[in-house]
Each structure stands twice: as structure tokens, then as C-alpha cells.
Amino acid sequence: MDIRRHLKSTIELGAVWSGVPSAMRWQRRGDVLILAFHNIVPDDAQQTGDRSLHLPRRRFVAQLDALARTHDIIPLAAALAGHTGRRPAAVVTFDDAYEGAVTVGVAELEHRGLPATIFVAPSFLNGHDFWWDALTEPGTSALSPALRAWGLDECSGRDAEIRARAPSEHHAHITRAPSHARGAHEYDLVAAAAGRGITLGSHSWNHPNLTRLDDDALATELTLPLEWLRERFTNVVPVISYPYGLSSPRVESAARIAGYTAGLRIDGGWLTGGKSSNPFAIPRLDVPSGLSAAGFELRVAGVRVR
Numbered sequence: 462m463d464i465r466r467h468l469k470s471t472i473e474l475g476a477v478w479s480g481v482p483s484a485m486r487w488q489r490r491g492d493v494l495i496l497a498f499h500n501i502v503p504d505d506a507q508q509t510g511d512r513s514l515h516l517p518r519r520r521f522v523a524q525l526d527a528l529a530r531t532h533d534i535i536p537l538a539a540a541l542a543g544h545t546g547r548r549p550a551a552v553v554t555f556d557d558a559y560e561g562a563v564t565v566g567v568a569e570l571e572h573r574g575l576p577a578t579i580f581v582a583p584s585f586l587n588g589h590d591f592w593w594d595a596l597t598e599p600g601t602s603a604l605s606p607a608l609r610a611w612g613l614d615e616c617s618g619r620d621a622e623i624r625a626r627a628p629s630e631h632h633a634h635i636t637r638a639p640s641h642a643r644g645a646h647e648y649d650l651v652a653a654a655a656g657r658g659i660t661l662g663s664h665s666w667n668h669p670n671l672t673r674l675d676d677d678a679l680a681t682e683l684t685l686p687l688e689w690l691r692e693r694f695t696n697v698v699p700v701i702s703y704p705y706g707l708s709s710p711r712v713e714s715a716a717r718i719a720g721y722t723a724g725l726r727i728d729g730g731w732l733t734g735g736k737s738s739n740p741f742a743i744p745r746l747d748v749p750s751g752l753s754a755a756g757f758e759l760r761v762a763g764v765r766v767r
């Protein structure tokens with residue numbers, strides 16, 4: 462048995478039973494927590510790629526139902542407009558437009574009448590998989606932090622460059638992610654976007670590390686996806702979720718010039734009082750797939766857990 466893991470889940474359960482979350486939620490009434498999900502996968506799906514990104518459907522459902530009991534689940538636009546309520550509020554977002562999120566995840570939201578925003582990197586739609594799911598290294602089943610850092614820095618997070626260089630420079634193998642863990646088919650995105658309360662935002666065009674691009678490439682990565690979305694959909698929010706959560710003051714000002722009204726980080730926690738001092742550095746809470754039910758409840762109540 463993994464003692465540390467067991468101890469952690471015991472502490473988390475104890476904290477839930479102690480009533481700490483409900484006290485914390487009381488303090489958080491009027492505040493907004495924007496949740497960052499990635500993929501939602503069928504219950505019988507094999508574990509694949511970057512494990513933390515692929516959340517099984519039944520756990521997602523349990524999280525949604527727990528969240529709806531304690532939080533008002535509101536649209537992203539309402540949160541960014543300065544929502545304040547009598548309970549804490551939560552926003553559901555998905556990065557990457559994975560096929561599983563767009564089909565399995567959206568179906569569960571629609572079933573409950575809940576809103577959500579999907580951030581799309583259009584060049585991955587129609588079955589392209591992402592380098593972080595496709596690469597494996599000898600002796601490991603997932604990506605090492607060192608290879609990930611190399612991809613983000615040396616290859617600027619560019620999928621094609623990482624795939625071209627990783628086999629020779631890092632002895633990595635390239636595998637094919639299963640269909641639910643690839644970019645969604647456009648017809649599935651169209652079907653999802655037709656659902657009540659579903660809006661679409663930008664996740665750049667190619668999912669690079671925006672902080673490493675020159676000005677021209679940066680402008681293209683920001684402008685193209687917004688144009689592409691607006692040509693096809695009516696329910697587009699002019700909001701970017703920065704790929705890998707990586708941004709800088711230069712990226713933020715380029716996003717403003719490209720026509721966005723807000724930019725989302727992958728970390729940082731709560732939007733306090735429905736406001737942020739910088740609309741291009743809006744915080745979110747990343748929801749990794751390994752969270753226990755108690756761990757999820759603590760985090761969405763605002764309890765810091767390490």
C-alpha cells in the first residue's frame with residue numbers, strides 16, 4: 462500500500478467530515494471558481510497518454526453532482542462580467558476540445574442543464590492527437606517532467622517540432638492516442654456547440670508555448686482561431702485559454718490587440734468578488750484526473766491541499 466497516498470486520503474476525508482469545507486464555502490460566497498478540465502473518457506477506456514488529463518466519466522459525473530449541491534454553476538461570460546451570488550459560483554471549462562470532452566463530457570452537462578466553455582485549438586480537430594499523449598519514453602508509461610520541459614522550451618511547445626526531434630534526441634516513441642483522446646471531429650464540436658449553454662473559446666491555433674513566439678507568429682496564433690470560430694459558430698466568447706497555461710505581459714497585450722477580452726491561466730484559484738485586477742490573467746483551478754471525491758470537495762470549497 463502507498464502509505465503517503467493512504468494518509469493523504471485519510472486527512473482529506475477527515476477534513477470533509479470536520480465541516481471545514483462548509484465553513485470555507487461560507488467565506489467564499491460571492492466568489493467564482495473557474496474549473497479547468499481536459500478530457501472526459503468513457504468508463505471502460507484504457508488509461509492513456511498524460512494520465513492527469515483524462516478523467517473517467519463516472520468521476521466527472523460525481524464531481525458535477527457534488528458541485529451543483531454547493532455552488533451555482535454559471536456561464537463563463539457571467540463570471541467575467543462580475544457575478545456575485547449568495548453561494549460560491551463555479552464555471553466548467555475544457556481545454557483542448559478532446560473528442561471525449563466534446564461528446565461524453567458535454568452529454569453529461571446537457572443532461573443536467575449545466576453551462577460550459579470549450580477552448581479549441583483548431584489544428585488538432587478531426588482526430589489529431591497531442592504530443593503529450595503520443596510520446597512515451599523507454600521504461601516509462603507517461604511523459605517525464607524533463608521531456609515535457611524540453612518540449613515547452615526547446616521546441617516552443619510546437620507539436621510538429623517535438624515529434625520530429627524527440628525520437629532522436631530523447632529516444633521517445635510515438636504512439637497513436639485512442640479516438641476519445643484525440644482532437645474532436647468538427648461535426649461533434651458542431652453538435653456540442655448546439656447545446657444550450659455551451660460556448661466556445663480559443664486555445665490558440667497550434668497549441669504552442671506563446672511566450673516563445675516572435676511577434677508575427679504570436680499574432681497569427683491568436684488571430685486565426687478567433688476568426689475560425691466566428692466563421693462557424695455564433696456562441697463564441699472572445700476569451701483565450703493560454704496553451705499550457707503559459708503567458709507573459711507581451712502575450713497578454715497581443716491577445717488584447719487580437720480582439721480578446723480575457724485570458725485564462727491554468728492555476729491561481731479563485732476569482733474574488735467576481736473580479737480580477739487583470740482580465741488577461743484570470744485564475745482557474747486545474748482538476749487533475751487523480752483527485753479523490755474528498756480531495757475535489759476540499760479544493761472547490763477553497764481549502765488548500767498539498
Ligand SMILES: [Zn+2]
Binds near residue numbers: 556557664668704705
Ligand atoms: Zn491545452
